[in-house]
Amino acid sequence: MKNFIEVTELKKVFGSGEDEVHAFGPATININSGEFVSVLGPSGCGKSTLMLMVAGLLDSTSGKVEFEKKLVNGPKTDIGIMFQDNTLVPWRTVKGNIELQLELRGLNLKDYQEQINNILKSVNLDDFADRFPNELSGGMQQRAAFCQAMIHDPKIILLDEPLGKLDAMTREKIRADFQKLWMVKKPTVIFVTHSIEEAVQLSNRVILITPRPGKIDREIKIDLPYPRDLNVKRSPKFAEYVNSIQEVFHKYGVI
Amino acid sequence: MKKFIKWVFSGWMLILFFIGFFLFWEYSIPLFDIPRYILPSPSEIVLKGSADLDKLIYYTGVTALETVLGYIIALILGVGFGIAISFSSILRRTLYPFFVSIEMTPKIAFAPLFISWFGFGLMPKVIIVVLVCFFPIVLNAILAFNSLSNELTLFYQSTGASRLKTFFSIRLPAALPQCFVGFKYAAINATVGATIAEFIGSDKGLGFYISIVTGNMRPDLAFAGIFFLTVLGLTIFGFVTMMEKILIPWHISMKRINK
Numbered sequence: 001m002k003n004f005i006e007v008t009e010l011k012k013v014f015g016s017g018e019d020e021v022h023a024f025g026p027a028t029i030n031i032n033s034g035e036f037v038s039v040l041g042p043s044g045c046g047k048s049t050l051m052l053m054v055a056g057l058l059d060s061t062s063g064k065v066e067f068e069k070k071l072v073n074g075p076k077t078d079i080g081i082m083f084q085d086n087t088l089v090p091w092r093t094v095k096g097n098i099e100l101q102l103e104l105r106g107l108n109l110k111d112y113q114e115q116i117n118n119i120l121k122s123v124n125l126d127d128f129a130d131r132f133p134n135e136l137s138g139g140m141q142q143r144a145a146f147c148q149a150m151i152h153d154p155k156i157i158l159l160d161e162p163l164g165k166l167d168a169m170t171r172e173k174i175r176a177d178f179q180k181l182w183m184v185k186k187p188t189v190i191f192v193t194h195s196i197e198e199a200v201q202l203s204n205r206v207i208l209i210t211p212r213p214g215k216i217d218r219e220i221k222i223d224l225p226y227p228r229d230l231n232v233k234r235s236p237k238f239a240e241y242v243n244s245i246q247e248v249f250h251k252y253g254v255i
Numbered sequence: 256m257k258k259f260i261k262w263v264f265s266g267w268m269l270i271l272f273f274i275g276f277f278l279f280w281e282y283s284i285p286l287f288d289i290p291r292y293i294l295p296s297p298s299e300i301v302l303k304g305s306a307d308l309d310k311l312i313y314y315t316g317v318t319a320l321e322t323v324l325g326y327i328i329a330l331i332l333g334v335g336f337g338i339a340i341s342f343s344s345i346l347r348r349t350l351y352p353f354f355v356s357i358e359m360t361p362k363i364a365f366a367p368l369f370i371s372w373f374g375f376g377l378m379p380k381v382i383i384v385v386l387v388c389f390f391p392i393v394l395n396a397i398l399a400f401n402s403l404s405n406e407l408t409l410f411y412q413s414t415g416a417s418r419l420k421t422f423f424s425i426r427l428p429a430a431l432p433q434c435f436v437g438f439k440y441a442a443i444n445a446t447v448g449a450t451i452a453e454f455i456g457s458d459k460g461l462g463f464y465i466s467i468v469t470g471n472m473r474p475d476l477a478f479a480g481i482f483f484l485t486v487l488g489l490t491i492f493g494f495v496t497m498m499e500k501i502l503i504p505w506h507i508s509m510k511r512i513n514k
Contacts, residue, residue: 083406091505101414104421105416132505
């Protein structure tokens, strides 16, 4: 569906008077259903703010967000969400944490046992289902958080720098997990990141945000075949995309 | 097995230390010629104390009742107010600063007033125990219920779960470790409160016993009383620690791993 998510003149200002901080916008974005869109910008440019406003988890100062022409005026619940700091609770096992998502939504755990096993297997965590988060490495925790965010099959997935704290190898692995899931289930993904390479590798479209107050500099369609594996990453076209984005941020003096 | 040996070894050091401590105490009294009415030796404390055992046990029961009753009431009130203040912005702006400012007053200074208002019975002691236990519990509970991470808050909002459900699934378990910091601190305060309340005005209990025998120049019996108070305090603290292990085993194991 075209224009599945419509963001119109969206703007966020924190505080008031002299303490006023213009965090983001105004910006207008349209996202089609099943699209993988990256929001790329330097830190502090308000890209996380944008994501939270789209999800209805943060009120905007002005402008509006619509899903299928319906105005968002409270938290959206048909979403899966992942942050840089994971949302696993320390008193539940990996499996228990995945079930937490289902329990909070009032879904029947029995119907999901097979899906839980499958998603854990898909990220190689099936042997760790009964371990507690603090017994896992950072990368494994984030993979568990990935299962937690996806188990209810959300149509919209919001990722706020989910790989920010991970080492390069683990990032590579989880990127592949994201891509695999997206290619199979085709959810609409908004991926907030400050890694140019990551954005180019995963997305249909990259939205470049200027330094604060974040506005849209331009959008770049990434015309590369999926799955984007190592071969694609080595292609000259991939490097071209990365270079052109680097030039934009170089212009702003952020790199 | 390795763990067990390690445990015995670390326990050994402590036991050895205590044996050394009491031996030093025992033999330094004749050595330095310390008069018995100033400091009795441990063996004398045990000997004279055991002659008074019935009384000591009865008084321990009296003090224990005051302490435990006051502690439980403080626990219920403290957690109740803590939750109420955490979830109500009006209470956070009124009751919370009030509690913080009262926290600065030494609560024990109210003890003589309570005795004069409510007499020598059980009630004024319980009130004083409640008073010294309530503040650490309520202040830690407020901290506990307000420190949920931003990410977890956004996560449960995105599920559309009811407030009640999120409270029991996320907010309450997340708050327990910090709550127990208050519970433990209050457990230490509790016996102190009961003892001082008994010093000021009572006709039974370990605090009463200690103040009377000290007045009679019997430090041996005073030490016997102190020994029973210590056992009472350790029992209460041990019970709270045990509850912590039962209720939040994940927290204990987390600490162990982080070491």
